Each structure stands twice: as structure tokens, then as C-alpha cells.
Amino acid sequence: MTDRRPRALLRWPTYLMGNLHRSGVARIDEALAGSGLALRDYYVLVCVGEFGPLAQQRVADRLGLDRSDLVKVLDRLEAAGRVRRERDTEDRRRHVLTLTEAGRAAVAQVDEVSAAVTGELLSELSLDEQETLHRLLLKAFGEPPA
Amino acid sequence: MTDRRPRALLRWPTYLMGNLHRSGVARIDEALAGSGLALRDYYVLVCVGEFGPLAQQRVADRLGLDRSDLVKVLDRLEAAGRVRRERDTEDRRRHVLTLTEAGRAAVAQVDEVSAAVTGELLSELSLDEQETLHRLLLKAFGEPPA
């Protein structure tokens, strides 16, 4: 029984984005169940992969996470052999993170799932509209248009 | 030190919407701190206000929440005198919820805050673009265009 939502809430982009986000994450997590991968893991893997060997604090900065929360994610990822975590020989406070081959494979897997889910999630929109939505979201986010 | 995000993540509307949503909610919560109102409370108040006297299960259905999670929200709202919760005389399994005057005032307060925050959140977009974004979000959400 999926009743209609209050119209007074549908006025707010924040509300709409929250619900769409939640729906997308749920679908991705469902597709990823069993692989031992969470969506956050993917974010971290992508970040380490894109910006080369990185200290944990730098990953947290780039993703807008707290460094203390990153620890558990990295524990999982390291145990699964998806990242290497080694002391930085130049600054022994830091751990240097590097992506492994398994990590790269995980990224590719989530990329595929995410593309499929995005298509579902925005299936009510034409391809042009999807493109427009993405462009506006990027701009609102403060990123230069791709 | 706000570093740039991984480009590979900015490809995903789900990721962008999640971050924008989080940012919006944080600003609203901040503005609402001290008033004893959470954003979820507002959702519930709006729902009860819009669809008249409602049973708890109906509110949960309309908002996509679990009825068990609604209980704590309603405990707060009732204690604050923002909703009345009474046994339904026609079906004594149900509690009938009605909005009080204080509840209506709370809705008006959050409406104001939310409008201001939405303006901030989308300040990188022109008014036309904000309108387009909202229309596309509504459509993606499966709602008929207003």
C-alpha cells in the first residue's frame, strides 16, 4: 500500500533528493549483498585509486568523512585485501594507502552496479533530462560543469 | 581544508543527491537546534496536517517509514503538545492523530527555515535552474509535475 506523499513535502528539493538517494543506495546495497562490499567502501576505494597513494586523513578530507569513521572501513578493506595500509617512511604518523588488484576489481564491479541502478532510479526521465539533472546537481554541488 | 572530491564519484547522481541532502539537513537541523524539533518531526506534522486526522500506520505508509520508528517521534511530538494522540472510538486498535495549534506553528517555523536553506543550498543555480531541478526531481520521484 504505497500512499501518496504530502504535497507540502514534495516542494522541497532536499526532501526529494534524500528519498531518491535512499532508494538508490538501497538498490546498490542489495545488488552488492554477499560481496562483502558497502557503498562507503567503494567511495574510499575510488578515492585512493584516483589520487594515488594517500594518507588516511587525506581520504577523509576528500570524501567529507571523519577520520575516525574511516578506520573501520579500512579495517574491512584491508582484511579483504582491497587496500594496502603501510606506515609512511617519511612521516611515521601516517599510513599510506594503495589500491590492490582486488580493490580495482571491486571498483569496477560497483561501477557496473551503480550504472544500472542509476538507470532504474531515473527511468522516469528521458536521457536528455537525466543529463540535465546531473549537470544541475554538479553545479549546485559547486563543481565546474564537466 | 576542503579538498576536491573524486571525479569518479561525481558521475553518480545518487552520490550528488546524497551529499546535497546531507548538507541541507545539517543546515536545517542547525537552524532548528534549541526548538526541540527534528526534521522527521516536521515530516510527520506536515503529513498529519495535510491529510487530517490519521492513524499512525497511515502516516508511516505515506512517509515511507516503519510504524515502529514513528512511535518515538510521536512520543516527542505529543509531549511537546504538537499532536494529539487519542484512541479511535470506531476501531480501538488505532490511535487518531490530530495537529494542534502548536503543531501548526512548528510547521510554519520549519517551512520558513527550509525555504531559506533551500535558497542557500542551490545558490549556485539560477532561479530557472532551481525550478528545472525541482521539476526533474519530482518527475524522477514518480510524481506528476505540479
Next chain:
DNA sequence: TCATACTGTAGGGACTACCTACAATTGTGC
């Protein structure tokens, strides 16, 4: 009457966001 379904409530588990504290390490001013 008996079985079935619905409603509100209690409680738990897993996850996220945010915060503090702390030990190890590095850098700075003297």
C-alpha cells in the same frame, strides 16, 4: 467460536554522523 489479520509498542542490530580522548610522531620557537 476459532483462526487470521491489523495496530501500536518494545526492543535489537547494523550503519552513519559527529565528538572526545589519547599515544605516537613531527615540527617550531627558544
Next chain:
DNA sequence: GCACAATTGTAGGTAGTCCCTACAGTATGA
């Protein structure tokens, strides 16, 4: 060289969300 501050990773706590199960009270239909 040395006291002091800052940084980094880690542990832990709190609050909130989402999802699930169990249960007692109530209604409904065979």
C-alpha cells in the same frame, strides 16, 4: 637540545536512521 604545539591514526561514546522480530489488544470473517 628541549619544551610546546600540531598532526595522525585509533578507540570509544552518543544520537539518529533503517529494518526486523515479537507481542498484546482489537477487529473481521469463516
